[in-house]
Each structure stands twice: as C-alpha cells, then as structure tokens.
Amino acid sequence: MSLANAVGQNRPVASIDPILGLTRADMDRVNALILSMAGSNVELIPEIADHLISSGGKRLRPMLTLASAQAFGYRGEGHVKLAASVEFLHTATLLHDDVVDESDLRRGRQTARTIWGNQASVLVGDYLLGQAFKMMVEVGSMRALAILSNASAVIAEGEVWQLSAAKQMSTTEADYLAVIEAKTAALFAAAAEVGPVIAEAGDEAARAMAAYGLNLGLAFQLVDDVLDYDGSAAALGKNVGDDFREGKITLPVILAYAAGAENERAFWRGALEDGGNDDAALVRARQLLEQHGALDATKARARHYGHAAAEALRAIPPSESREALHAVVEFCIERIN
Amino acid sequence: MSLANAVGQNRPVASIDPILGLTRADMDRVNALILSMAGSNVELIPEIADHLISSGGKRLRPMLTLASAQAFGYRGEGHVKLAASVEFLHTATLLHDDVVDESDLRRGRQTARTIWGNQASVLVGDYLLGQAFKMMVEVGSMRALAILSNASAVIAEGEVWQLSAAKQMSTTEADYLAVIEAKTAALFAAAAEVGPVIAEAGDEAARAMAAYGLNLGLAFQLVDDVLDYDGSAAALGKNVGDDFREGKITLPVILAYAAGAENERAFWRGALEDGGNDDAALVRARQLLEQHGALDATKARARHYGHAAAEALRAIPPSESREALHAVVEFCIERIN
Numbered sequence: 001m002s003l004a005n006a007v008g009q010n011r012p013v014a015s016i017d018p019i020l021g022l023t024r025a026d027m028d029r030v031n032a033l034i035l036s037m038a039g040s041n042v043e044l045i046p047e048i049a050d051h052l053i054s055s056g057g058k059r060l061r062p063m064l065t066l067a068s069a070q071a072f073g074y075r076g077e078g079h080v081k082l083a084a085s086v087e088f089l090h091t092a093t094l095l096h097d098d099v100v101d102e103s104d105l106r107r108g109r110q111t112a113r114t115i116w117g118n119q120a121s122v123l124v125g126d127y128l129l130g131q132a133f134k135m136m137v138e139v140g141s142m143r144a145l146a147i148l149s150n151a152s153a154v155i156a157e158g159e160v161w162q163l164s165a166a167k168q169m170s171t172t173e174a175d176y177l178a179v180i181e182a183k184t185a186a187l188f189a190a191a192a193e194v195g196p197v198i199a200e201a202g203d204e205a206a207r208a209m210a211a212y213g214l215n216l217g218l219a220f221q222l223v224d225d226v227l228d229y230d231g232s233a234a235a236l237g238k239n240v241g242d243d244f245r246e247g248k249i250t251l252p253v254i255l256a257y258a259a260g261a262e263n264e265r266a267f268w269r270g271a272l273e274d275g276g277n278d279d280a281a282l283v284r285a286r287q288l289l290e291q292h293g294a295l296d297a298t299k300a301r302a303r304h305y306g307h308a309a310a311e312a313l314r315a316i317p318p319s320e321s322r323e324a325l326h327a328v329v330e331f332c333i334e335r336i337n
Numbered sequence: 338m339s340l341a342n343a344v345g346q347n348r349p350v351a352s353i354d355p356i357l358g359l360t361r362a363d364m365d366r367v368n369a370l371i372l373s374m375a376g377s378n379v380e381l382i383p384e385i386a387d388h389l390i391s392s393g394g395k396r397l398r399p400m401l402t403l404a405s406a407q408a409f410g411y412r413g414e415g416h417v418k419l420a421a422s423v424e425f426l427h428t429a430t431l432l433h434d435d436v437v438d439e440s441d442l443r444r445g446r447q448t449a450r451t452i453w454g455n456q457a458s459v460l461v462g463d464y465l466l467g468q469a470f471k472m473m474v475e476v477g478s479m480r481a482l483a484i485l486s487n488a489s490a491v492i493a494e495g496e497v498w499q500l501s502a503a504k505q506m507s508t509t510e511a512d513y514l515a516v517i518e519a520k521t522a523a524l525f526a527a528a529a530e531v532g533p534v535i536a537e538a539g540d541e542a543a544r545a546m547a548a549y550g551l552n553l554g555l556a557f558q559l560v561d562d563v564l565d566y567d568g569s570a571a572a573l574g575k576n577v578g579d580d581f582r583e584g585k586i587t588l589p590v591i592l593a594y595a596a597g598a599e600n601e602r603a604f605w606r607g608a609l610e611d612g613g614n615d616d617a618a619l620v621r622a623r624q625l626l627e628q629h630g631a632l633d634a635t636k637a638r639a640r641h642y643g644h645a646a647a648e649a650l651r652a653i654p655p656s657e658s659r660e661a662l663h664a665v666v667e668f669c670i671e672r673i674n
Contacts, residue, residue: 042498096463100456119437122459123497126433129463130490133470137483145482146474153467160460161379 013323014330016058022324023066026080030062033084037131048112048124052091055109060328061191062087064216068195068209071321078139078198082148086191088132089152093159093187095125100163101246144194151190158182169257169269171249177218185217192216192325196316208315212325215309219332222302225250226295226336229286241282247272251301253285256294264288299336306333350660351667353395359661360403363417367399370421374468385449385461389428392446397665398528399424401553405532405546408658415476415535419485423528425469426489430496430524432462437500438583481531488527495519506594506606508586514555522554529553529662533653545652549662552646556669559639562587563632563673566623578619584609588638590622593631601625636673643670 020027031053038049062083069079097103098111099118105111113121129152136145162179165171192213196205228243229252243250249272257268270276271285289295309329313322357364368390375386399420406416434440435448436455442448450458466489473482499516502508529550533542565580566589580587586609594605607613608622626632646666650659 040494040497042494042501044497044501045494096459099459118455119500120497122433122436123493123500126466127490127493127497129466130486130493133486134483134490137479137486140479142474142477142479146471149467149470149474153464153471156460156464156467157377157379157382160377160381160457160464163456163460164379164381 013327014334015327016060016063016331018320018324018327019063019067022070022321023063026066026083027059027063029080030059030066030083030087033080033135034087037084037088037135038128040127044116044120045124045127048095048116048120049091049128051109051112051115052094055106059087061090061187064188064191064213064325064328065195067321067325068192069199070195071209071316071319071325072196072199072201072205074195074199076198078141078144079195081135081139082144082194082198083191085132085135085148086187086194088128088135089148089155090187092125092128092132093155095121095128097159100159103246105242139198141194141198143197147190147193147197151186154182154186158186167247167249167273169249169265169273171254173251173254173258176249176251176254180218180221181214184221185214188217188220189213205316208312211312212309215305215312216329216332219302219305219309219329222251222298222305223332223336225252226298226302229289229295230336241279244271244277244282244285247275247277252289252294252298255297256288256292259292259294260288302336303333306330350664351671352664353397353400353668355657355661355664356400356404359407359658360400363403363420364396364400366417367396367403367420367424370417370472371424374421374425374472375465377464381453381457382461382464385432385453385457386428386465388446388449388452389431392443396424398427398524401525401528401550401662401665402532404658404662405529405550406536407532408546408653408656408662409533409536409538409542411532411536413535415478415481416532418472418476419481419531419535420528422469422472422485423524423531425465425472426485426492427524429462429465429469430492432458432465434496437496440583442579476535478531478535480534484527484530484534488523491519491523495523504584504586504610506586506602506610508591510588510591510595513586513588513591517555517558518551521558522551525554525557526550542653545649548649549646552642552649553666553669556639556642556646556666559588559635559642560669560673562589563635563639566626566632567673578616581608581614581619581622584612584614589626589631589635592634593625593629596629596631597625639673640670643667 034053038053039046065083065086066079094106095112098106098113099121103111104114111121112124133149136148158179158181162183165175165179189210190213193206193210196202196209225243228240228250230240253268253272257265260268267281267284267288271281306329310326313326316322371390375390376383402420402423403416431443432449435443435450436458440448441451448458449461470486473485495516495518499520502512502516526547527550530543530547533539533546536542562580565577565587567577590605590609594602597605604618604621604625608618643666647663650663653659
C-alpha cells in the first residue's frame with residue numbers, strides 16, 4: 001500500500017507545492033512578523049537574524065502550524081504568531097547548534113558564528129527565544145504555550161544528551177532515535193499540534209497532529225542522514241559527507257558498525273571518534289554502508305515513520321489542508337526513492 | 338531624610354534577615370522545586386545545575402517574588418513556581434554570560450564552562466530556560482508570563498548591546514545605565530512585579546512593585562561596581578579589580594574617564610580597550626577613581642536609585658513583607674556606607 005492510499009487517496013502527491021499554495025498568504029504575514037520581531041535598535045540583532053532568515057530554508061515548520069490550524073477551520077490570528085514563534089525556536093536552536101558543533105557552513109553559507117562570533121550567536125539566539133515566548137504569550141493559549149515550552153526544554157535536553165554521548169561509536173539505534181526525537185521531531189510535533197489546539201478541535205485531533213508531526217520529523221531526519229552519504233544530495237545545500245567530516249554518528253553508521261567485523265569497527269572508531277575522517281576514509285565509509293545495506297535499512301525506517309505520519313492523518317477530517325500535509329510526507333520520502 | 342523614613346518607619350533596618358525569615362518556608366519549597374526541575378536522565382544537566390545551585394548565591398531574586406506575593410496576601414501555590422523560574426532565568430543568563438565573557442571564576446569558584454566546556458554551558462542554559470517557561474506556564478497567569486518573557490528578551494537584547502559596545506571607552510553614562518537596566522534591573526523588576534500580578538492586586542500595585550524592583554536592581558548593580566574597586570570587597574566572593582581585569586567598563590570608570598585629562602584617557606583606553614590592565618595599572622586606576630571622586634559619585638547614584646525603590650514601596654499597603662522588602666534596599670546601600 002502506498003502512503004497515499006493510507007489516507008484513502010488514489011493519486012499520490014509528493015510535493016510541497018500544495019502546502020506552499022495553501023499557506024502562501026499566511027506565510028507572507030509570518031515572514032513580515034519574523035522580520036519585525038527580529039528587529040531591534042541593537043544593530044547586531046537584525047544583522048544576524050537577517051542572515052539566517054535570508055538563508056533560503058523552506059520554513060517547513062511554520063507551514064505545518066499554519067496548515068494544521070487550517071485543517072481544523074481555525075479563523076483567528078493566533079496561528080501566524082505561533083508559526084513565527086516556531087520558526088524562532090528553530091532559528092535559535094540553529095544559532096546555538098552551530099556554536100556547539102563549531103560548524104562553519106550551513107546550507108552552503110557561512111554560519112553566523114564564523115561571521116559575528118560565538119558570543120553574538122549565543123546571545124542573539126537567547127533574544128530570539130525570548131521573542132518567541134513573547135509572541136506565544138500574545139496568542140493567549142495556555143495549552144499552546146505548554147506544548148511549545150515543553151518542546152523547547154526537550155530540544156535542549158536532547159542536545160545535551162548528544163553532547164555527552166558525542167563521538168562514541170557505542171551509541172545504539174535506540175539512543176540515536178531518542179536524540180533525533182528530541183532534537184528534531186519534538187518541534188515538528190509541537191508545530192503541528194498547536195494548530196488543532198488553537199482551533200479548539202479537541203484532544204483526539206491534537207493527539208493525531210502531534211503523532212503526524214513526530215513521525216514526519218523522524219522520517220525527515222533519517223532521510224537527511226541517508227542523503228548525507230548519497231550521491232545526489234546537492235539539492236540539500238550541504239555536501240555529501242558533511243556529517244562524516246563533522247564526526248556525527250548517524251543511523252546509517254550505527255547500523256553498519258553493528259553489522260561490521262572487528263576491523264571495520266576499528267575503522268569507524270578511528271574515523272568518527274579519533275578524527276580519521278578524510279576523503280579516503282569517506283570512500284571506505286560509503287563502501288561499508290553499501291556492503292551492509294545500511295543506507296537501505298535507514299531508508300526502510302524512514303518509510304516506516306513516513307507511513308506512521310500518513311496513518312495519523314487518517315484520524316482527522318478530510319480537507320485540502322490534510323492532503324497538503326500528506327503530500328509533505330510523500331515529498332520527504334520521495335527524496336530517497 | 339533616611340531611606341527608612343521614606344516609608345514612614347522610625348528604625349532603619351539594613352538587613353536581609355527579615356526577608357530571609359519571611360520567605361524561609363517558601364524558599365525551602367523553591368529550592369526543592371529547583372532541584373527537581375534541574376533534574377534529568379541526562380547526567381550532565383543535574384551536574385552543571387548543582388554546581389550553580391550549590392554556589393552559595395543569596396537567591397535574592399526568587400525571595401523578591403515570594404515577598405512581593407506575600408505583601409498582597411497571595412495564598413496560592415504559583416509564587417513558588419514563579420520564584421523558581423526567576424532563578425532559572427537568572428542561572429541560564431549566568432551560564433551564557435560566562436561563555437560570552439570567557440570568565441573562569443564566579444563567586445570565587447570555577448565557572449561551569451571551565452569545568453564542562455562552553456558547549457555544555459550553552460545547552461544547559463537553554464534547558465533551564467525551557468524549564469523556566471514550563472513552570473511559568475503551569476502557574477497559568479498569562480500576565481506573569483508576559484512580564485517574564487519580556488524580561489527574558491530584554492536581558493538578551495542588553496547583552497547583545499553590551500557585546501557590540503564592549504571595551505569602548507566612548508560608552509556614556511546613559512549607555513551604561515541602559516545596559517544595566519536591561520541586564521540586571523529588568524529581572525529584578527519582573528521578579529517583584531509578578532507577586533502583585535498573581536495576587537490580582539491591581540495595576541497600581543504591579544506598577545509600584547515593578548518600580549521597586551527596577552530601582553533596586555540599578556542600585557544593586559552600581560553598588561557592585563563600586564565594591565569592585567573598593568578595599569573591603571572580600572564578602573562579595575569576587576576580588577577587588579575583577580571588573581578591571583576583565584576589561585569591563587563600569588560607571589566609576591566612565592565618570593573618571595569623562596573627568597580626566599587626555600593622558601588619563603589614554604591610560605584608560607590602554608587599560609580597558611587594549612588589555613593594559615595588570616596590577617600596576619589597577620593601582621593607577623584606583624588613584625584616578627579617587628582623584629575624580631568617581632566612586633563617591635557612583636555611590637550617590639546608587640543611593641538615588643535605592644531611595645526611588647523605597648519611595649515606590651510607599652504606594653503599597655504597610656505589612657511585614659513591605660518592611661522586609663524595604664530592609665533589602667537598606668542592606669544593599671549599607672554596603673557602600
């Protein structure tokens with residue numbers, strides 16, 4: 001059964017065009033609000049914020065909030081503010097992440113920290129977090145606030161966990177899934193859940209949309225992990241092997257390590273724990289991933305979570321918005337087919 | 338007129354004993370909540386949080402929240418959670434501050450970043466921010482949330498401003514006051530204001546307590562600036578000259594620079610902009626501060642804000658809590674008399 005059939009549709013749509021179309025007018029307002037809330041008399045703040053805002057991300061997370069609110073007939077103004085605050089939470093995380101990972105490039109551009117320094121990245125991230133909470137408060141939904149503040153703590157907790165476990169090949173698949181659930185999927189889940197919450201669509205709707213977001217987030221991250229070792233990843237805005245060169249231990253590596261002989265395990269430890277991750281090592285890494293079917297196995301798990309995201313949508317009323325949210329799942333999975 | 342007379346009291350009390358006594362039972366619950374909310378299965382989080390929590394700070398900010406709620410007869414449970422969240426906002430700021438300032442010592446102990454690294458300090462700070470907002474949300478007062486989330490954005494904005502203006506002797510007195518209002522006084526103001534807000538004591542009460550906290554925070558910071566150049570500062574837990582050695586431009590320096598001849602200005606620029614701040618330079622700095630009466634002038638401003646804090650209390654009903662809050666002001670100012 002295709003993912004499309006899971007929501008009872010005959011023609012599978014694998015595109016973000018439907019969600020782009022449905023949310024275009026609202027996204028214009030989200031973008032205007034983002035620019036306004038990233039403003040400050042302190043010049044460094046809009047400078048850094050504009051650098052991130054103009055970096056060409058798809059802004060999938062705020063679109064999820066808008067489409068989720070639309071899917072339940074929401075007619076107020078709160079979804080725009082919540083969508084902007086979701087993007088600010090995400091942007092603040094990126095700023096702090098780049099400091100923690102000592103990253104020099106993101107989406108093919110210099111990171112804020114390489115231009116303005118770690119100090120400014122930390123503090124502007126804090127400012128965006130504060131502004132995010134101010135916007136959430138203006139919406140006035142205590143439950144949306146609870147969902148988003150919880151996501152914010154969970155993301156940070158996942159980051160600390162990853163830091164303490166970083167560069168250890170003893171990381172298990174379960175460990176890794178817990179980290180990406182916290183670091184990536186929790187915000188997708190919150191972004192989708194606040195839609196039905198502000199539309200007052202009931203607990204079942206909120207649970208369904210949280211499940212949709214969580215599973216989509218997991219699929220999204222696993223697809224990203226695969227593409228980092230796959231040849232055709234130029235569209236990602238990062239180069240093949242970025243994760244490897246940064247010493248990141250992702251699911252394909254964990255699976256290949258688990259299946260590998262002792263000499264292969266020594267290779268992985270040397271590459272990712274001890275910095276033996278040059279171009280020659282990347283070639284061997286890709287051979288080992290291929291040999292053990294680790295990329296295919298990761299793709300299978302990504303499809304599994306994509307399917308769960310599509311299944312979750314079955315619990316909500318059919319609508320154009322639901323089809324658009326479904327097409328996002330198909331689009332995400334399509335990238336590895 | 339003494340500060341004590343400003344609230345119509347005959348016997349001036351200059352001690353934190355009254356507020357310690359009045360808030361002791363509630364502070365036990367705040368401390369238990371802090372320990373519990375700083376907990377996590379991710380071991381690094383409680384390790385770092387415990388390091389900060391056990392560092393022997395007076396926890397003045399959460400006491401302000403508790404006493405301010407008591408002053409308006411608040412009888413619920415929310416003040417404990419708000420007090421804990423105020424302390425978490427403060428602790429998160431300290432963690433990020435130490436990273437930004439590259440500080441090695443705080444209150445005579447190694448900073449978290451020197452023990453666990455900048456990365457962990459950034460991320461655990463983010464976790465505490467998230468936990469702070471979760472606690473605020475549990476209290477359920479949208480107005481308290483608005484006050485505290487605004488303070489959180491203002492603090493970060495002040496930090497960024499300070500970073501961009503850092504180490505410039507062109508900083509004016511007005512610039513400096515704006516920075517300490519944002520970095521220090523805004524959280525004091527918010528901590529005091531949320532008391533009457535959750536007690537539903539009305540707008541005038543909230544304004545009075547915000548004014549009390551703001552002015553107390555300004556006085557508190559200026560007293561701290563004076564003590565950093567004063568001989569008797571051992572009780573501070575920092576050494577005389579710490580600000581100087583860190584290249585911090587505080588009000589005493591700004592006043593001495595403004596009053597100084599060109600050769601003195603060259604000395605200050607060399608010391609604080611270009612790192613010529615060794616022990617011999619500290620001796621000369623203290624001579625210049627003395628010569629231009631810069632410490633006395635800073636003390637006068639601290640007393641001015643202390644007086645304004647005491648005046649603000651006149652607008653609220655007399656109570657043991659009000660007297661305790663007043664004694665905090667006297668205590669703060671007493672340190673420079």
